[in-house]
Amino acid sequence: MKKTAFVLAFLLFVLMMPIVYGQSAATKNAVVYVCPPCGSSCDDLHFDKPGTCPHCGMKLVKTTPGELKEQADRKPVTICFYLQNGVEVLDFAGPMEVFSAAGFKVFTVSKTKDPIRSQGILTIIPDYAINDAPPADVLVVFGGETGTLTITGDVLSWIKAQKPHTQYYLSVCTGAFTLGRAGILDNLTATTYHTQIDNLQQLFPNTKVKANVRFVDNGNVITTGGISAGIDGALHLVEKLRGRDFAKSVATTMEYDKWVPEQGLIVKR
Numbered sequence: 001m002k003k004t005a006f007v008l009a010f011l012l013f014v015l016m017m018p019i020v021y022g023q024s025a026a027t028k029n030a031v032v033y034v035c036p037p038c039g040s041s042c043d044d045l046h047f048d049k050p051g052t053c054p055h056c057g058m059k060l061v062k063t064t065p066g067e068l069k070e071q072a073d074r075k076p077v078t079i080c081f082y083l084q085n086g087v088e089v090l091d092f093a094g095p096m097e098v099f100s101a102a103g104f105k106v107f108t109v110s111k112t113k114d115p116i117r118s119q120g121i122l123t124i125i126p127d128y129a130i131n132d133a134p135p136a137d138v139l140v141v142f143g144g145e146t147g148t149l150t151i152t153g154d155v156l157s158w159i160k161a162q163k164p165h166t167q168y169y170l171s172v173c174t175g176a177f178t179l180g181r182a183g184i185l186d187n188l189t190a191t192t193y194h195t196q197i198d199n200l201q202q203l204f205p206n207t208k209v210k211a212n213v214r215f216v217d218n219g220n221v222i223t224t225g226g227i228s229a230g231i232d233g234a235l236h237l238v239e240k241l242r243g244r245d246f247a248k249s250v251a252t253t254m255e256y257d258k259w260v261p262e263q264g265l266i267v268k269r
Contacts, residue, residue, distance in 0.1 A: 083108050084142075111155055142171070142173060170237060188208070
């Protein structure tokens with residue numbers, strides 16, 4: 001009797017398998033709506049219909065449970081911001097807002113852990129010095145005071161040493177001069193702050209310098225124009241890593257309606 005019951009139960013299980021797995025596949029591909037990333041608890045909420053988030057008011061984005069799981073399983077993107085005394089506030093604050101809204105992990109590094117001043121206004125305490133900074137997927141350098149007294153040989157050596165584990169280099173404004181001094185712009189195309197285009201070309205004759213573009217993408221080296229253009233370059237990098245729809249949702253979260261992806265130059269190599 002027990003053996004008969006076991007056989008019947010086993011047969012029932014076998015017959016039900018297609019239904020169970022069919023339901024799992026349907027659930028995985030079902031449409032759900034989520035809040036664009038904004039760093040709040042509502043980022044984790046799911047809704048069954050389009051509309052706006054009742055917590056932050058953002059327009060909901062269509063996705064699937066499968067896509068959400070893939071995003072959750074991804075290793076967080078790490079972004080290293082190298083900051084120096086006199087760094088331009090919006091140079092780094094704009095991209096920092098982009099990467100933070102995208103859910104990336106941002107940390108700051110300077111030559112030492114001593115406080116630095118941004119434009120004589122904002123005091124910043126770096127998370128790390130160059131001698132104890134962890135590796136990152138992306139290394140970003142910025143404009144402001146980027147002369148030889150600030151960007152020294154030790155710093156340039158450290159930037160070069162990041163190549164084996166750095167997936168992308170990004171410069172904002174005159175941060176391009178730092179990448180140039182580190183040899184990272186050799187035989188590439190680049191841009192910088194509009195008043196420094198000629199200077200960049202003269203200092204680095206092996207680099208093709210372009211004016212009137214918001215950013216230039218060489219593959220794993222991206223340079224941007226001045227100040228606010230850093231936001232465009234950061235959104236472009238988010239697009240490369242997570243797709244255009246995701247990057248658009250980040251721009252919407254920031255209420256940044258000036259992003260036009262086609263304003264950048266993507267170099268085919």
